[in-house]
Amino acid sequence: xxxxxxxxxxxxxxxxxxFKKKCNKEGLMxxxxxxxxxxxxxxxxxxxxxxxxxxxxAANE
Numbered sequence: 001x002x003x004x005x006x007x008x009x010x011x012x013x014x015x016x017x018x019f020k021k022k023c024n025k026e027g028l029m030x031x032x033x034x035x036x037x038x039x040x041x042x043x044x045x046x047x048x049x050x051x052x053x054x055x056x057x058a059a060n061e
Contacts, residue, residue: 002026 004019023029
C-alpha cells in the first residue's frame with residue numbers, strides 16, 4: 001500500500017504530487033489498466049515484443 005506522510009507546513013498539492021510519483025514508480029496505475037480490460041494473449045505477446053524491440057533500439061543508440 002502506498003503511503004505518503006504530509007510534512008508539517010507542507011501544502012497538500014505537494015504531498016499529492018509526491019503520492020502520484022510514488023504510484024507511478026511502483027507501477028500501480030499500469031497494473032490497474034492491465035486489470036481493467038481483458039487483453040488477449042496474442043495482444044499481450046505483441047505488446048511485450050514491441051516493448052522489447054524499443055528497449056533494444058534504445059540500448060543500441
